[in-house]
Amino acid sequence: MPWLLQAAVGLVVLVLVAFLLGNLVRNLTNAGLLLTWSWLRNPAGFEIAETAIPFDAAMPYWRALLAGLANTLKVVLAGLVGATVLGTAVGTASFSSNGLLRRLARVYVELIRNIPLLLQLVFWYFVVFLALPNGAAALQLPGVVLAKAGLYLSWFDGAWQWQGPQLVNGVWMAPLRITVEFAALLTGLVIYTGAFIAEVVRGGVASVPQGQWEAANSLGFSPLQTLSRIVLPQALRVIVPGLNSQYISLAKSSSLAVACGYTDLYSVAETTLNQTGRAVEVVVILLGSYLVIDLVISGLMNGLNGLVQLRER
């Protein structure tokens, strides 16, 4: 009986897949779009505003997609670091002895988790970063200038001299410039994922028995030492698996970059599809790339998980 059920389900799935694939081949043939990859070598013909690897419009499509992937990886890496720092800070703040700080941490988490990420991204881009003034009116903080034309940071210049942002003829110059598109995307991703990571960290710290805090306290550890030496190493066993899924969701969420004008892999793929009409190939490349990114993050986090788990002798 179970095998009969299985055979029936298998047959249905098989027929369905054959039906869909048959249609796909027939429709693609009719449209003259049978699968080929040779178009990847044609010149792309569009520019990408900011790239992590050199790119111009005369380069082929595969190079454009690679540049998009590099941009995605850039924002994902920066986002992972930022969200982890913010999430850990907020997650541990919910155990502070200060009642106001504790409540603010809760408010932050409850506020951010219940507002769609896409809405937050367009908010950061259109309302915050695009409203920054340019030139001398730009927001100036020590070593950092926030302007509509970009964020200017202090860094070492060509001669290894520490160099701050300078106003030259009404235009800011600095060794390091971040576009507002990247900044808006990064801010949105970090603040959104940070709220989820804060919950993961809070759950992990809460899973450490109260007696551990008390024991460390009575042994003369300071609160900060207790946290870093006693509680966090134990909490990490609970935190790391939760972090894994948050990291993957951050990588996937980075595909919303198109909402704030940042050219990531998805955005390049969309342009490529509009120009070439190669829907199936483009979707395969997209899904494959995100799958590989997910698998890499998952593999690294599983390795980390192996390190922090309790080793039983």
Add this chain to the structure above:
Amino acid sequence: MGPVSPVMVRPGAWLRLRRELFASRLDGLISIALIAALVTVGLGLAKWVLFQAQWTVISANSTLFAVGRYPLEQQWRLWLLTTLLALATGLSCGLLRAFPRSGAPARSWPRNDRWAAAILVVLALWRPMALQLALPIQLRWWAITGLLLLARWAAGRWGAAIPASARRWIPLLWPLLYLVGMVLISGGLGLVRVAPSEWGGLLLTLLMASFAILLCFPLGLLLALGRRSSLPLLRWGSVLYIEFVRGAPLITLLFLGQNILGFLLPGGLAPDRVWRAAWVLTFFAAAYVAEAVRSGLAAIPPGQLEAARSLGLPMPQALIHVVLPQALRVALPATVGQFISLLQDTTLLSLIGLLDLLGTARTVMANPAFLGRNAEVYLVLAVLFWCCCAALGLGSRALETRLNPHSLSPSQP
């Protein structure tokens, strides 16, 4: 967290404040800095909301935000649907109070119900000031609010008089209402058809979210059972599907739905853009719901299934009557969490050119008359989404305590 001392002395407000905010010098400094920051932000926000923001962008486009380009002469159908929904909500709330399940005494107006009624009344009265709606529309909202409260009161008052045999059919009101609502919105059965491309704003957002939520749950349940099945074909098929969907960003799947679904189906069979997106949302959410349900299934000891089987129950009955009721109760918070993120994910429809709430907002702000009014529109949308999501979360917690009334009070066996 800590051990509770047997004698709890309630300290005075001043003492509590001091202990909470100024326990040590560092705490005091942090508190002062935070209070200063909060006051600055709060004052700035209040000044902007009251004096600088121009709310005409909301009031002038309120119909667009609510229903998109739904034909004006057909909008009475939406008002009728809203009225029916309000009546059903009032009736359900009242009946839930008339028959508390946990054995607690039936109280017709507990404190949170009084709060909810007060908030409703305040909202209904305050909205004309905030949105500057036309008087006829405002009158309709007052009437609908009044009907809701009336239904709530009547059901609480006379609900106990309904015979038990009739009572079992009352929950069926909701699926019935959903079908009626779909007919009212899309037309047919003698009503003028309104094409999905004319739905928009909050209507489209809620419709997409409710459609996907209703359908993704049974799908996810089947996938979760398949993943835990001992039949390798079912198991591997489910695993493949779940992991494939969970590995891909939603936007790429929506992209796939818009661009490839037409190739996969015989010519002319592919649904239009709105329904394509709805099905993609459903199949996407099903994979996540499957994982939530699977965690619930994993929490049930295998002995439960074995005992049910050895009592002679066939597999489907053992699952339906023994395993699933317990597993779904455990999986409830995670499942509702997925529903909440599904509601938030409907905003992605704006990226593929549909006019959901965010898509409508983008078209409104492309209008030169409302250029640069981003902050006002996004703030209103954020408040709206926050309220919907927070309400879902609250409802889930209420349902949780109703389903396992003893889990929070271990003193009761």
